[in-house]
Amino acid sequence: MHQWPVLSFVVVCISAPILEELFFRGLLLSGLLKNYSPRKAIIQSSLLFGIIHLYPMQAVSAMVMGLFLGWLYYRTQSLSACIVAHALNNTVAWVLMQQTANQGSESRKEMLQQLPAPLQLTLLMLAATVLFVVAYRRIQQATESAGGVESVL
Numbered sequence: 001m002h003q004w005p006v007l008s009f010v011v012v013c014i015s016a017p018i019l020e021e022l023f024f025r026g027l028l029l030s031g032l033l034k035n036y037s038p039r040k041a042i043i044q045s046s047l048l049f050g051i052i053h054l055y056p057m058q059a060v061s062a063m064v065m066g067l068f069l070g071w072l073y074y075r076t077q078s079l080s081a082c083i084v085a086h087a088l089n090n091t092v093a094w095v096l097m098q099q100t101a102n103q104g105s106e107s108r109k110e111m112l113q114q115l116p117a118p119l120q121l122t123l124l125m126l127a128a129t130v131l132f133v134v135a136y137r138r139i140q141q142a143t144e145s146a147g148g149v150e151s152v153l
Helices: 005-035 037-049 056-077 079-102 106-116 116-143
Strands: none
Touching: 005 037, 005 056, 005 079, 037 056, 056 079, 056 116
16 A cells, blocks of 8 residues: 555545445445434444454444444435545545554554553544544534434434
């Protein structure tokens, strides 16, 4: 990924958000919403979204992101909003990976050794939760005046 930064950017920050949102929100979630409550449908689609990311730390954060994207899709009925949010998330991750790759292997090793894995996961989940709550409240306030959809989460 670090050897081909332009290609990795296109795949991670453009192609993946479009394809994953078309499948997970456009096809899977919209189908689940026809047969299940919004809460159940969003949770099921986000669990699958997390599972396909395989790597445990990425799977957990992908599941949390899937909850947010599922709620965003349900609330706005917009795949475009989900694609943009997903692309922003992936772009931030891509930039951080590029910066880490540019640092020496010793500094990366030292940085990882300073925090135990459970603490890293806890901090990641805390940050994801804070971002989710802030985004949830802002979107809820923006869509309340539309007299729209009830809250599911």
